[in-house]
Amino acid sequence: MKERLFKEIDNAPLVLFRIFFGFLLACETFGAIATGWVRDNFIVPKFTFSHIGMEWLQPLPGSGMYYYFAVMGVLGMLIMAGYKYRYSMGLFTVMWAAVYFMQKTSYNNHYYLLVLVCLMMCFLPANRYASADVKVNPALKKLTMPAWCSWVMIVMVSIVYFYATLAKFYPGWLNGTFARQLLNGSVKNDALRAVMTQKWFYLFITYSGIVFDLLVVPLLLFKRTRTIAFIASLIFHIFNSITLQIGIFPFFALSFAVFFFPPEKIRSIFFRKKPVVLNYGFSKDGAGALAYFFIPFLIIQLLLPLRHYLIKGDVLWTEEGHRLSWRMMLRTRNGGTRFRVVEKATHKDLFYDAYSDLTPKQEAAMGTRPDMIWQMAQRIKQEFKTREQDVAVYAITNVSVNNDPYKALIDPTTDLAAVSWNYYGHCTWILLYDSKDNPIK
Template sequence: MLNKALFKHIDNSALIVFRICFGLLCFLESVGAIFTGWVKRTLVEPDFTFNFIGFEFLQPLPGNGMYYYYAIMGVFGLFIMLGYRYRLSMVMFTVMWSATYLMQKSSYNNHYYLLMLLSGLMVFLPAHKYASLDVKLNPKLKSFSMPQWCSWVIILQLFIVYTYASLAKFYPDWLDASVIKLMMTAKRDYMLVGDLLQQDCLHYVLAYGGILFDGLIVPLLLFKPTRKYAFIVSIFFHLFNSFIFQIGIFPYLALAFSLFFFPSSSIQKIFLRNKPYYTSETVIIPKYKTPLILGFVIYFIIQIGLPLRHYFIEGDVLWTEEGHRLSWRMMLRVKNGHTTYWVQNKETGKRMNINLDNYLSPKQKRTASTKPDVIWQFAQYLKQDFQNRGEDVSVYVNSKVSVNGKPYKTLIDPEVDLANVPWNVFKHCDWILPSKED
């Protein structure tokens, strides 16, 4: 039964078309980051970046290096789309995208994380076996089929993403639509729809529509009687998000995932009319069956487990942010903060306030005012900076933060020297003060 479910060969039209879409979107994301100024603001102008903790060795290339870096990623995206040296191109894009994702947190985005995961999965998928330059150069590669697991890994990854995104919305500020109202307030100047976005009834539609969409879209796409209707709703949902929230390629990538839910015969007739349709249901057990199954079991256990870790960490994750990243907690809250840093010389006792403009870009200042892990990292940076000048200092913070428009509260214990406390990955840092709701 398991062998048939995983290794039965099915028509590969969906995967082939998805590869073309995926490569094009990787190209657009890479070059778009250059032309929209994202690379400049995030990786070129700042003196340093806030890495994911543990990846401090990853820093942007000097000078114009990151422009070339993203241009090269764009070239690999085109190679993926064309199916040219597919495996190598897919590996290189995965490595380069993962590195740039892990080297900065000021522009943290769940969609960037998803692109990293999907790129890694695509390395293992035979997406270059048709309509590719690889096949043109080596006709022996041509195939009209793929093992069924190639489709299931994409669907399972999507199910995990959407399910956790839905569950994360079950909290008071989302259920009473107050957080949606705050988000829409920033959109009041949008042409034509600005006033509409301020309507309370729309806020509730978006709040509960988001819960239902995320929680049901994958099952509804899998169920044939509801598939077309779910796809139509998906088009509206993702185009709305693209226009209102301007979240890059993700809405279009999400629509491309729909390829894996429709019959391959339909995909083939629409996009690959010259491709023979594969009708056999041959089960081919590969020699690498055991490591393949074991690898994906470990991968999906991690994917299921990571979003649960905040339940085992003391405090409200909306406040502490401990366990927030890599957990599909998408666009859940509006957070504002006012944070000041000061250092104290351990020998003389002299105290000096830090002018953040001397160290951080505007985007980094916002992040270093509300995110405890970034606040801690900046304290480490200040300590090292003063040590390089021959001073041994303590670093203190006065941080006032508001979540979802509520009154400002103290986030970080101002009596704790952040330069000399550890960051705990899987347990609560007690220098992050609890909110009154905890």
């Protein structure tokens, strides 16, 4: 096993991935400005719902976030060119991680995947060929890399697909409910939507999604099935790109395919002038990074998605353990929340228009997600504290998942301003869907 990991292979796959990756990072960040995503999520809102514990991460004032994303776009191009690669990749990683943790109103799994892959790329020798760094310093040039450089990427993408498959084994997916709702809401063309929301079509999408996520990695690993698997990947991801409009993710997912094909094949197609290596040996380059970063890192990624099994309640309802778990596009949440603010000294209800501080998108997201409801209650508490009033904050919720019957999500008798968030277990004030104390509304 150790010999296979440290056997030298052509570094064409990693170099090509760096070029694809940098291009996609530039598209993601410049595109976020052009499409209004930056405006809607960082400029217009008065504040953002950061990840719990990182509330200090808030957008730059004024037009600052436009410049922030522009800098990331430039860094993406520098990564693509392989210029000052370690610095460019490291700085982009820090800046993108800040963006990810700064807001969750527009949470997307591929934003999290970008954080992880950026971090991995910081430790990989992706600038040893076809890079500006090599032009400046020819001593950096190298034609090979240890095989583990490809394997860590294969393991990472395998984890993503495995947990994406596992998450689909629940009634709302298996009976086609979510696929029908997703297609009905995403497809704008009336004639196309009429076809796609027919039972035979959405059930085909439902089960082909499971089969694809389960088998694509094993099929890409074997020579006999690799081409078929790659063609299936093209069809699957391009279909998702057209119908779901999920940004760079389909192309990002496709870019991992370079690690499954023989390195010599990648070199012969994309780097025809690259010298052929006649004798591959063994290389201990990066052995420390593999042992002390990549192996612990991948073990953590393997364990994190399992944590919701240790938390009481259905994760689809409570959302506890939902993030960082590759639970991608599994449910729709509808409903809303209103807050009751009570002055503790007088026991009088106080008027507070919580939604005057929120954009419509923030209001929709906050109204059905426990962590954001709790954060809003904490914000209301602080707002009244500035007025020298000590208040209790109660949430009256009415929520439905996948168009199931509406129920209360939060215990209306719990003062959310006085309770803490449980990072590692179930918050008892989040009512379980099947609880006897939570009747259908």
